[in-house]
Amino acid sequence: MSTSTPPRLPRTGDTEQTAELLWKAVSAADEYAATELVLRLLDEGTDPESVLLDVIAQVQGRVGEEWAANRISVAQEHAATAINERAVTAVSTHSAARTAVTRGRITVACVDGEWHGLPARLLAEVLKLRGWQVDYLGAQVPTPHLIGHLHSTRADVVALSSSIATRLPTAHAAITACQAVGVPVLVGGAAFGPEGRYAKLLGADAWAPDARTAAGHLAQERLPRPASDHQRFDDLPHLGDQEYTMVARNSATLVRSVLTGLEDAFPAMRAYSELQRERTAQDLAHIVDFLATALYLDDEDLFTRFIAWTAQILVARGVPARSLPPALDLLDRELKDFPRAVRILRAGTHALTTAPFTAAGNIA
Structure with missing residues (x-):
């Protein structure tokens, strides 16, 4: 108090x-x-x-x-x-903040699995101030429930938010489902990449970098209702190689295998406490999740940006960034028969090994 x-x-x-x-x-x-x-x-x-x-x-x-x-x-x-x-x-x-409704109706929601609800909440409040009737559904909205809501409200637009890139395959499903019932989709959030590069790839009708820009875009241009065949999953032909599916389905097995191999590849791990081992397993799970997402999008830059960010986070917490290349090398060996995965992993390793390191083995 x-x-x-x-x-x-x-x-x-x-x-x-x-x-x-x-x-x-x-x-x-x-x-x-x-x-x-x-x-x-x-x-x-x-x-x-x-x-x-x-x-x-x-x-x-x-x-x-x-x-x-x-x-x-x-x-x-x-x-x-x-x-x-x-x-x-x-x-x-x-x-x-009480504003009369002068525009249409819009649904604002986070994609399923996205728990960062505040950016979407801010957008919802700004849209209310701009005269929209807003249905704010909050964080982690399963796509079937979102579609059920659209059927009952006949919204003019859906605004989908995601901050976590690993939710992009789910966002793709939500975008496609909304468009299939004739509702255009505006997306925003860090998950959609620099300049919204993944928004276009996944077929969103519009993208905005922030709430103010989103509100301005919707005020200037009415998003047309899409045809039912506006977006289909075969717009990502690289998924035909099944690498994304195999990595995503076997993520737990990959994490266990790499965690076991790290004791030899990174001997310092032998002295880790149970808590440190648990955190290492969590870090490996995130690495595999981002690898799977990079495979879904066929974009190695997503993975290298994540790996560079992870190195910075580890350094800030006193963990040497040199622990990352051995983990990526072990994943490379596990996925040697998956050419796109190997290419992405080696791009991540290259990004780490070409960065300047301090005497302690951390990125300078």
Whole structure:
């Protein structure tokens, strides 16, 4: 609970200083100070959309950065996100955010398996402010339930959000299913890659890098209802080699095999505690999941970006990045009969082995 005197708010429009005040409240796990701050902003005339996107969203981005740098724990990251979600709720219920419906109806949801719901929630609130009737379905929405909802509401558009690239095959299924019932799909989130490169590949009708751009795009251009054969899975002909299917189905077996082989390939692992072994297994599972996704998209850049990011995360947590190449080499051996998988794994190894390392074996 906050016991301090509320700080003086910066002058209107100084969102950077305001975001700093919210960050202090969020990082201190002070829910009351955070919600009081956003309510005072609205009371004093700050535009609700600016509070959502220039203050709350900016602070949430910083939360992710602090976690990646190992300056806050997973528990602290979850607590901070929960407080930001409550701050969004405070904005949405304020009288300044009550807007009449002047546009059509839109469904906003996260793809199944995507638990980062805050970006979608922010979009939903911005669209309400822009005059849309919004059905916000939240995180991890199974595609059959999404389609059932569309049948009952006759939405004009679906906005799908995903931050995790490994959910892209699921996103593809959701996009295809929505279009099959005649509803166009706008997608957004980090999962769709730089400049939304995977949005086009997976047949989405539109892509936006952020909530403000998405709302602007929908205001300028009405997305046409697609024909029932607008998008089919055979638009990804490389899937015919079954490499994606085989890797995805055998991911647990691959993780166990590599985990066993790592004791010889990376002798330092022999001294690992049970907790360290468990975390290593989790890291390997993520590597296999990203490999499978790269096979689905036939895009090695997705895998190399993930591997580079993983190396940075490990370094921040005091784990030498030199532990990654042996794991990729073991996967290479396990999948020697899968040419696309081998190509992608070797691209990842090349990205790691050509990076500068410190004397401790970490990426410089």
